[in-house]
Amino acid sequence: MTRPTRFLLLAGGGISMLAGLNAALLLLGLPAPVTLDRLPDVHGMLMVLGFLGTVIALERAQALRKLWGALAPGLLGAGGLALISPAPLVVGQVLLVLGCLALVAVYAALWQRAHEVTVLVQLLGGILAAGGAALWLRTDVGAVLPWLVAFLVLTIAAERAELARLAMPRGAGEQLMALSLLLTAAVVTSLIWPAVGGPFFGLSLLILTAWLARHDVARRFINGTGLPRFSAAALLAGYGWLAVAGSLWALGAVPGAGGGLLANHPTAYDTVVHATFLGFAMSMVMAHAPVILPAVLSVKLPYRPLLWAPLVVLHTGMLLRVGGNLLGGASPVAWQSGSVLTIVAVLLLAICAIYLVATP
Numbered sequence: 001m002t003r004p005t006r007f008l009l010l011a012g013g014g015i016s017m018l019a020g021l022n023a024a025l026l027l028l029g030l031p032a033p034v035t036l037d038r039l040p041d042v043h044g045m046l047m048v049l050g051f052l053g054t055v056i057a058l059e060r061a062q063a064l065r066k067l068w069g070a071l072a073p074g075l076l077g078a079g080g081l082a083l084i085s086p087a088p089l090v091v092g093q094v095l096l097v098l099g100c101l102a103l104v105a106v107y108a109a110l111w112q113r114a115h116e117v118t119v120l121v122q123l124l125g126g127i128l129a130a131g132g133a134a135l136w137l138r139t140d141v142g143a144v145l146p147w148l149v150a151f152l153v154l155t156i157a158a159e160r161a162e163l164a165r166l167a168m169p170r171g172a173g174e175q176l177m178a179l180s181l182l183l184t185a186a187v188v189t190s191l192i193w194p195a196v197g198g199p200f201f202g203l204s205l206l207i208l209t210a211w212l213a214r215h216d217v218a219r220r221f222i223n224g225t226g227l228p229r230f231s232a233a234a235l236l237a238g239y240g241w242l243a244v245a246g247s248l249w250a251l252g253a254v255p256g257a258g259g260g261l262l263a264n265h266p267t268a269y270d271t272v273v274h275a276t277f278l279g280f281a282m283s284m285v286m287a288h289a290p291v292i293l294p295a296v297l298s299v300k301l302p303y304r305p306l307l308w309a310p311l312v313v314l315h316t317g318m319l320l321r322v323g324g325n326l327l328g329g330a331s332p333v334a335w336q337s338g339s340v341l342t343i344v345a346v347l348l349l350a351i352c353a354i355y356l357v358a359t360p
Contacts, residue, residue: 001062001070003298009058009070010297012077014350016050019084021343028339034084042083042092044141044277048148049096049133050080052281056155057103059296060110060122069106075099093137100130117173118158118165121180125154128187135191145254146187146201149276153205153242154180156284157212160235164217172215179208202250209246213239227290227303230311234287237315241279244322245272267325267335278342279318286311286349299357306356310349317341 001009023043025032054076061069079095107123132147161176186204190197213219216239218232253268286307293301320338 001067005070006058006062006297009073009077010054012081013051013054013058013073016046016054016077016080016083017346017350019080020046020051021346024339024343028336030336030340036084038089039084041141042089044148044273045092045096045133045136046080046083047277048152049076049100049129050083052152052285053096053099053103053129054080055285055292055296057099057106059292060103060106062296064106064109066109069109072099072102072106075102090137093133097130097133097137100126100133104130116162117177118162121154121158121161121176124180124184125151125158128154128184142254143191145273146190146197149205149245150183150187152277152281153208154183156281157208159288160212160216164215169215175211179204179211183208198252198254199250202246202248205246205249206243209239209242213243230303230307231287231290234283234311237311238280238283238287241275241283241318245275245280248272248275271322271325274318274321274339274342278314282314282342282346282349283311286314289349289353293353293357301353301356304356306352310345310352313341313348314345317343317345 019034019039020043022032022034023039023046026035026040027043054073057072057076061072075095076099079092079099082092082095083089085092104123104126107119107126111119111123128147129151132144132151135144135147157176157180161172165172183201183204186197186201188197190201213236216235218235221228221232222236223229224232248268249272251268253272290301290303290307293299317338317340320334320341322338324332324335324338
């Protein structure tokens, strides 16, 4: 793919991100630039598949180096755009399903090229994304939450294992595959038998997170300087938030996941969702941005201390948001302020990236 083509494909994900952040403001009850009626309902899918899915698919298509690989990011970006257009909702839903299936095909082709366990784990994540997108045709976003979480977690886990393969112990690939299958089994169980599948999924998430935190080179690089230290801080903070999400999930924080200590907690679900997709996923995006952006767009993104700004703002916002949740809604100012800070952090990352690319 030419560079202009890659920029065009990334634009679909970028617009999905902006629309998703706009929807977040509406969900917070705050003024927003755009007030489409269905924006709050598609907020999750815009951020997970429209934005993150497009970025992941574009990176994988670039690795494949086949023209047809552009179908995956193209369809996912188009799906995000359709969700915010006047077109019927089903148009965007179908495009997202097709985009996920195209991503599965990309992973399958990469697996045929080199039989790496990490690619197989990513393939499994892509299948779960396709399954979640297809289920959304028949149910609400909350019901497909485990599928979306597993997609991101397996994709990122495989990426980390691939980047740190020299530091991984013998048999690490097989261990990661086993843990991935465990998480997948929990996803399926949560659909068939929610009362058991919910806690099962939370425990599986905790086990996989502990394995990643133990074997990731981030533990070694946190004492370094420059980019290695920045990436390590973002990675470890992300694992911390994923552990929080897994713990709450295991305790019944997700509606429909059976009983548990937090089965009726009014704000535990909000903490699970945003600890995963903001505290974990966005922190991972920040950690990998200086590596992935040059690979995807063939531009230089030099490390500068400026990159700490969005990372600090993100996790400060998360602490405020979760702190407000822990008070059971008794501190709406903290919850709302923290939520706004996380939105600012995502925008700040984009601004910093553009600035650093333009002024190397």
